[in-house]
Amino acid sequence: MRRILQLAPALVLLAGCAPAAPVAETPPPSSSAAPASSSAVMPPDPRPTRAGQCPYLSKQEVQDTNGQHVTAVKLSADQPTPACFFYRPDGSVQLSVRVYTGTSAIAKALVDKAAPVDTSNPADQPAGWKGGYQPSADGVVYAVAKAGSAVVVTSNQKQSIKARTVAEKAIAALKL
Numbered sequence: 001m002r003r004i005l006q007l008a009p010a011l012v013l014l015a016g017c018a019p020a021a022p023v024a025e026t027p028p029p030s031s032s033a034a035p036a037s038s039s040a041v042m043p044p045d046p047r048p049t050r051a052g053q054c055p056y057l058s059k060q061e062v063q064d065t066n067g068q069h070v071t072a073v074k075l076s077a078d079q080p081t082p083a084c085f086f087y088r089p090d091g092s093v094q095l096s097v098r099v100y101t102g103t104s105a106i107a108k109a110l111v112d113k114a115a116p117v118d119t120s121n122p123a124d125q126p127a128g129w130k131g132g133y134q135p136s137a138d139g140v141v142y143a144v145a146k147a148g149s150a151v152v153v154t155s156n157q158k159q160s161i162k163a164r165t166v167a168e169k170a171i172a173a174l175k176l
Contacts, residue, residue: 040106042113046083046098048074054084056173057097057166062086065165066095066155081174092156095163097170100150107150114143114152121160126168133160142167149176 052075053059059070068088076083076098083098100110111131115123120132123144129151131144139156142163151170153163 040103040109042106042109043078043100046076046078046096048083048085048093049077050075052082054086054097055081056099056170057084057086059086061169062095062166065169066157066162068094068156070094088156094157095153095155095166097166098150098152099170099174099176100152101176102148104145104148107145107148110150110152111143111145114141114154123164125164126171129171133163139163146176151176 052073054073054075059073063070070086071089072087074085074087081099081101083096085093086095088094100107115132115134117132120134123131123133123142129144129146133140133142135158136154139154140158140160140163141152141154142160143150143152144167151167153167155163
């Protein structure tokens with residue numbers, strides 16, 4: 001027993017010198033929903049930065065479609081097509097519309113980020129557009145892409161038809 005106690009410090013020292021078992025490095029979480037094989041970089045989520053008129057949807061269209069009074073509209077700094085944020089009388093966002101034009105890979109990744117293919121219901125309107133819709137914590141999201149364009153609509157309403165109708169109106173106005 002005494003011999004073991006004398007060898008214990010040496011064993012601890014040797015154990016510290018032994019090569020560690022290889023540890024698989026986990027890559028840091030990415031804010032990008034783009035596939036790993038893609039070198040494309042996802043644009044950041046839009047934020048409202050200034051008051052203004054949405055260039056592809058009027059306050060009246062959103063009021064009529066979403067069923068709530070719009071008291072303010074704010075736009076993101078994104079160019080050439082800003083995201084539009086429509087506000088309720090209580091100051092909260094009732095509906096937002098994000099439009100992306102660029103690469104097909106990023107358009108699809110934006111849609112998959114908003115309404116993941118694995119968890120959302122399939123969306124295919126307007127004709128030729130593909131994506132998904134699903135409930136969110138605050139309402140619903142409807143996201144579709146076609147070629148290098150994507151449209152993502154979030155609404156505080158639970159009915160997906162409202163978000164889908166807004167997406168169709170934005171796509172028609174932008175002639176995407």
